[in-house]
Amino acid sequence: MTHDEFLARVAERAGLSGPEEASRVARAVLGVVGERLGRRAVLRLAEDLPGPLEGMLRNDGPGQDFDEDALYARVAGREHVRPGFAVEHTGVVCQALAEALSEGALHRLHEDLPGPLGALFTPREVRERFEYVHVEATHHSLAEGHPGSQHPLSASRLERAHTHSVVRSDNPHGDTKLSSASGLTQEREHSSLSSASGLTQERQHSTLATGHPGARLARGDDED
Incomplete structure (x- = not known):
């Protein structure tokens, strides 16, 4: 994922005006996440991230220990927004970051951020697509059975038919045919x-x- 694609996802999902506002929001959220992770953990993620995103996460000090509520409070302080907006923006940015990481890097991130903090980094589930199955028809007429049938009408067992069934007659409806004498x-x-x-x-x-x-x-x- 490129830096522009990342910002486009953040802007669309958070309802922001454009890439500039998305960049400001992402910088605030990722800056707080970097404080929580610390320098070593951020370097382990750097290989999977575009340069600008790695720079937003970078923290030269050790990781700080704070919980989810403190994370939202710090984001709100950096953005100068109400706590509700901080919660929404944090969720969107963390989700987009999770989609930018490989499975291995995402697994390491969950190890560094266990519990509710790690749960924020969950990619959006992709909707299941309908699978269209084409069945090749092997029979094409009523006498051969419905398409795909392995038991055509002409091969049916007469002894199973009821007494008055037309399949028991050699000339069904013969008395009503136009060709009858x-x-x-x-x-x-x-x-x-x-x-x-x-x-x-x-x-x-x-x-x-x-x-x-x-x-x-x-x-x-x-x-x-």
């Missing part, structure tokens, strides 16, 4: 015509045998 529609039409014809004949027979409807005497009972 006598389709279901033809049978219904023929049945309807036969029924209508028979009904007409019965009515005619009934009329001739008994006279027209409303007649007082049937034709067979006509008086001589």
Whole structure:
């Protein structure tokens, strides 16, 4: 990570106006962190840091022993801001610094700053990306089964099908096919015509045998 990239992250995450303000905030925070670490610990981090950042951390004296609250108080004093801003700025700068370090350097830093102070130096978690898995289709038609199926319809076991299943028939829906000699529609039409014809004949027979409807005497009972 370059010095400019570091300042850009600090400015964006802390809502600062630009790199100049980010530099001022980073200098205040890292200066206090350097006081806590001491010269030897800072030199161990120098190899992973750009020159300007290493210079912000540099402390020629031994490390001072103070806790997290004292760290925030010192940052607020250097920045001349309220404690709330000091807490926010410290978190952002320490997080960005952790992202600039290698795993080995970050591990050493956590050893030098155990507990809550070390927890400040935790890189921001990268969001997990969705992994798109492409499945190569081996079958492309209904008769071959759905794409990727290893058990096509044509290879299904007939004995497992229920009694009226179409897979048990050699010619499923044969009675309704247009190619059938006598389709279901033809049978219904023929049945309807036969029924209508028979009904007409019965009515005619009934009329001739008994006279027209409303007649007082049937034709067979006509008086001589």
